[in-house]
Amino acid sequence: MANKKKVVVTGFEPFGDHAVNASWVAVQELQRLGLGEDVDLHVCEVPVEYKAVENMLPSLWKELQPQLVVHVGVSGIATTVTLEQCGHNRGYKRLDNCSFCPTSQCCMENGPDCIKSVLDMDVVCKHVNDSDLGVALSVSEDAGRYLCDYTYYTSLYLGHRRCAFIHVPPLGKPYSSQDLGRALKAVILEMLDVLTQNCTEEKEHKHEEQCHHKHQQQQRC
Template identity: 50%
Template structure:
């Protein structure tokens, strides 16, 4: 991680399946209106990603190569969720569901030579405990679902030396409008940036360009697979 970087990139996804309005992008747009807060001396950039494996692969690579952000936060929608989930790790295999173009990766693998699991250097469990947002629960998750969100996250963790995050938001509803989700993202990202500023994390990122955790997990977030 470049300690001099002052850019944070936040992405949301476009329409797919029955989600003609994707709450992830609506939440990111609301975040853009709010900004990251006056105390956060970072530039916020937002980007919409298509629910398209091949296009995502190109765009994630360009984000890290061209912008060199200190953190990238990907936001996706979980159609069944009632809470916001902070995903600790990305998985390399299991991508059998087709994207909006009917494509899925060969053999369902993200990077053929990559580790099975890559964890974020940000403790999502710690962030979920501190990020208090009235009107919506913020929870910790160990399984991002093996679709384009998870695929995007794994690639971003790989390119960003673990300096990435994935947030799953619920669908929009009267009790969970885009304005609330945007405010929640602001609070969550503020806490993530505080995590990155903890002593010792810069050295950790320097030495762990593709940090993989075994199924049993470890102190950074326990990335064991969920029971189905």
């Protein structure tokens, strides 16, 4: 199908107390489920390393040119599947898996302090929570100032905000890998619907502006 939407979904490798990273397990479950025939799904595992993220994300966006990138990470304190609305540029003091952190403690030297996704996470959250998914969703504006936040901000910057970040709880607290995979599928399909709707509204708005401009020109003639 020529008009397939290309979506990239990433999870993280193990780190710290997370000998098994629920995010990558959930992404692999999503890959098994798929996103339907209309979506070309690509998945990859991201190292918990600042420099690896810096090197990996630009090529991901440039080579694949996806309509949407969704990064998934694990949060030890989360009890819901959490949709992150924004990424932050500064405050990165924690060492990564290579015992490194940026000297500047920021993602982009001249970047804005915060970048919001083009997706309204409250809308996505409400629609999915209103379904019979059986997995609770919530929205957050603080992705934690570690590799999750760092990856999200960098991807929002590179992808002109066509990006999302989802935090999942550790496996079994309370959801299984199958639950998390189903949740990711429902959320990402909803995100694609919202993006399509946003695109349609933008086109209609531009068309209205053009029509108004032509009408003004006719009035001047």
